[in-house]
Amino acid sequence: MEDLWYQLPPLAQDALLLVGLLLPVLLIAAIVLRGYAPGPLIGALLRRFRWANLVFVLLIALSVGMSIGLIAQERGLRIGMAQAADKFDLVVAAPGSEMTMLLAAVFLQPSDVPLLSGATYTAIATHENVEIAAPLAFGDSYKGSSVVGTIADFATYLSDDRITGHLWTDPFEAVAGAAAPVALGDTFTPAHGHGAAAEQGAHEGVRFTVVGKMARTGTPWDTAILIPIEAVWMVHGLANGHPLSAGDQIGPPFDPDLFPGTPAIVVHTSALWANYALKSEFSRDNETMAFFPGTVLANLYRIMGDVRQAMSVMSGLTQVLVAASVLLGLSILTRLFQRQTAMLRALGAPRRFVIAVIWSYGVTLLAAGTALGLGLGLGAATLLSWLVTHRTDVLVQASLGWNEVHLAAAFLAITSLLSLLPALVLLRQPITNGLRA
Amino acid sequence: MGLSLRVEGLEVPGPDGRVLLRLDTLSLPAGARLGVRGPSGAGKSTFLYAIAGLMHGARGRVAWEDTDLLSLRTEARTRFRAETIGMIFQDFLLFDELGPMANATLTAMFHPRRRRAPLRARAASLLEQLGLPETPRPVATFSGGERQRVAVARALAADAPVLLADEPTASLHREAADRLIDDLAELARARGTTLVAVSHDPALLERMDQVITLQDGGLVPEDTVGAARTARETA
Ligand SMILES: Nc1ncnc2c1ncn2[C@@H]1O[C@H](COP(=O)(O)OP(=O)(O)O)[C@@H](O)[C@H]1O
Numbered sequence: 001m002e003d004l005w006y007q008l009p010p011l012a013q014d015a016l017l018l019v020g021l022l023l024p025v026l027l028i029a030a031i032v033l034r035g036y037a038p039g040p041l042i043g044a045l046l047r048r049f050r051w052a053n054l055v056f057v058l059l060i061a062l063s064v065g066m067s068i069g070l071i072a073q074e075r076g077l078r079i080g081m082a083q084a085a086d087k088f089d090l091v092v093a094a095p096g097s098e099m100t101m102l103l104a105a106v107f108l109q110p111s112d113v114p115l116l117s118g119a120t121y122t123a124i125a126t127h128e129n130v131e132i133a134a135p136l137a138f139g140d141s142y143k144g145s146s147v148v149g150t151i152a153d154f155a156t157y158l159s160d161d162r163i164t165g166h167l168w169t170d171p172f173e174a175v176a177g178a179a180a181p182v183a184l185g186d187t188f189t190p191a192h193g194h195g196a197a198a199e200q201g202a203h204e205g206v207r208f209t210v211v212g213k214m215a216r217t218g219t220p221w222d223t224a225i226l227i228p229i230e231a232v233w234m235v236h237g238l239a240n241g242h243p244l245s246a247g248d249q250i251g252p253p254f255d256p257d258l259f260p261g262t263p264a265i266v267v268h269t270s271a272l273w274a275n276y277a278l279k280s281e282f283s284r285d286n287e288t289m290a291f292f293p294g295t296v297l298a299n300l301y302r303i304m305g306d307v308r309q310a311m312s313v314m315s316g317l318t319q320v321l322v323a324a325s326v327l328l329g330l331s332i333l334t335r336l337f338q339r340q341t342a343m344l345r346a347l348g349a350p351r352r353f354v355i356a357v358i359w360s361y362g363v364t365l366l367a368a369g370t371a372l373g374l375g376l377g378l379g380a381a382t383l384l385s386w387l388v389t390h391r392t393d394v395l396v397q398a399s400l401g402w403n404e405v406h407l408a409a410a411f412l413a414i415t416s417l418l419s420l421l422p423a424l425v426l427l428r429q430p431i432t433n434g435l436r437a
Numbered sequence: 438m439g440l441s442l443r444v445e446g447l448e449v450p451g452p453d454g455r456v457l458l459r460l461d462t463l464s465l466p467a468g469a470r471l472g473v474r475g476p477s478g479a480g481k482s483t484f485l486y487a488i489a490g491l492m493h494g495a496r497g498r499v500a501w502e503d504t505d506l507l508s509l510r511t512e513a514r515t516r517f518r519a520e521t522i523g524m525i526f527q528d529f530l531l532f533d534e535l536g537p538m539a540n541a542t543l544t545a546m547f548h549p550r551r552r553r554a555p556l557r558a559r560a561a562s563l564l565e566q567l568g569l570p571e572t573p574r575p576v577a578t579f580s581g582g583e584r585q586r587v588a589v590a591r592a593l594a595a596d597a598p599v600l601l602a603d604e605p606t607a608s609l610h611r612e613a614a615d616r617l618i619d620d621l622a623e624l625a626r627a628r629g630t631t632l633v634a635v636s637h638d639p640a641l642l643e644r645m646d647q648v649i650t651l652q653d654g655g656l657v658p659e660d661t662v663g664a665a666r667t668a669r670e671t672a
Pocket residue numbers: 433436451452453457475476477478479480481482483484
């Protein structure tokens with residue numbers, strides 16, 4: 001049985017789970033409604049208490065929407081971050097915090113880190129199976145965007161070769177990300193440092209011209225401006241990585257002795273296994289550290305998973321509370337309906353019919369609220385994603401996944417089961433009490 | 438055709454155990470019209486509910502033809518009411534949001550499917566006979582007299598052989614009350630329905646075959662067939 005379940009395609013599993021969750025609702029409906037046609041009465045109840053009904057539906061929608069929005073948003077963020085790290089198969093840096101390096105390389109949140117030597121760079125770059133070994137030199141910025149020194153191949157790799165204009169042919173040319181604050185043909189002078197601490201005049205007299213613009217990648221690199229790493233070195237008064245005999249060469253190979261250093265190297269290999277070989281080779285105490293950004297993120301999610309769990313428990317509790325207050329409200333409304341219930345019983349309506357009316361009434365409200373909640377959740381997640389995308393440049397896309405649909409279905413299933421209670425309570429009252437009231 | 442009623446040794450205790458109503462014997466032939474009068478709090482409603490099988494804890498015998506209602510369990514009594522008894526209440530107890538037809542066919546919602554079409558047809562013809570407009574307009578907009586006539590149509594739509602009415606004219610002004618009394622008496626006569634009506638209204642009691650008076654939860658003895666005549670004389 002279990003084997004059979006795991007053999008099913010995921011779509012079939014998800015669909016079956018949804019059916020399974022909704023089955024109790026359908027089952028109760030089939031049992032209580034069989035042979036009856038209470039439609040007009042349910043309609044009458046919906047009309048009679050229309051304002052209270054509206055409030056109920058909105059309450060349920062809000063609680064369902066909030067939970068679903070959080071889950072959808074969290075998943076969107078996770079996917080967005082994973083996609084941002086997608087191009088960064090392996091990062092080599094000086095020993096230190098993987099997290100700090102991850103933030104710097106993938107999310108462009110640099111901090112001061114020790115540099116890797118030219119020998120290390122050459123060892124990686126000349127390693128078999130290494131297709132791209134891109135040095136990344138952070139530290140400068142322009143209008144809040146990171147100006148990163150690297151090699152031309154990295155720009156091609158990052159943008160999947162979708163570049164308007166052309167790659168640099170001169171050290172003082174730049175290729176900008178899609179969301180960088182410069183247009184093709186613009187010239188700019190980078191500031192030393194980032195944000196408020198940036199020294200505007202530090203690179204006086206240095207002007208870069210934007211010759212290429214990369215297509216949108218949905219990662220923080222969209223705001224970055226790439227320049228030849230040689231220019232970064234030169235601007236800071238260092239060697240440019242090439243002997244004089246090399247003329248005006250830009251890009252690798254670099255002369256290890258004339259290589260001033262780089263805080264990080266992004267490595268892309270032609271084969272997956274080569275990543276592992278490189279990682280173990282360049283994980284050397286006191287010399288280099290190599291890590292998979294994807295793995296670091298996965299570890300981060302695992303830690304955040306606990307927070308997520310706490311969050312789901314809280315939102316679950318909120319939903320239970322909302323469901324409880326809705327049920328309380330339903331019982332109060334149902335009490336207002338007590339005379340009519342007594343009259344129905346006096347006219348020969350079976351208990352099950354009264355249950356059918358009150359249950360259907362409650363479930364109509366719950367189902368409407370849940371459906372509206374799914375929409376609200378999607379809306380909330382879309383809004384949050386938009387905010388996150390704008391603030392972090394990690395492209396976060398919200399969508400309703402099976403997870404959320406299952407959650408909504410479970411909520412509906414549990415509350416519709418609970419909706420039997422008000423009817424049962426009402427039926428415990430002697431009929432004549434209702435008639436005399 | 439109506440059902441006969443025989444009540445024997447009926448005792449209805451209230452929630453506190455006090456006996457609300459005690460009735461040794463009462464017989465009513467099929468198709469008869471019985472009026473029940475008495476001061477407020479005398480037990481008239483209790484009597485009506487008891488013969489409808491609605492008073493739990495009632496002891497004795499309430500036999501409609503051969504069926505002793507008190508020997509049946511709750512749901513069996515409910516089924517018996519659905520098939521046999523129509524009821525009218527002082528304050529109509531309609532669904533204000535629904536139109537006359539939806540109210541008159543209320544019981545169709547829980548009657549078996551095969552009975553729904555005839556029930557609807559009968560409700561439609563009753564509404565027409567009672568002079569009610571053919572409109573989906575909610576009955577909330579109707580006059581008291583019109584509402585009570587919708588309630589009559591509802592009570593008779595399932596072709597119940599027994600009709601129980603609890604002060605059906607008490608909420609109506611004179612003219613509407615008279616019209617309702619005419620309609621009720623006429624419909625009961627035409628169909629041979631057994632009618633039990635609780636009322637203070639002499640105009641209604643006068644149309645009954647038999648009138649009993651209840652006081653302090655018991656029958657006032659001399660009140661028998663002659664009461665109808667007395668009621669007519671005093672009216
Ligand atoms: N739910 C109840 N609990 C206690 N006493 C009740 C209840 N219902 C009715 N009674 C009592 O039963 C008696 C008969 O009531 P009822 O049959 O309604 O009188 P009537 O219809 O003749 O005005 C009254 O004394 C009334 O106070």
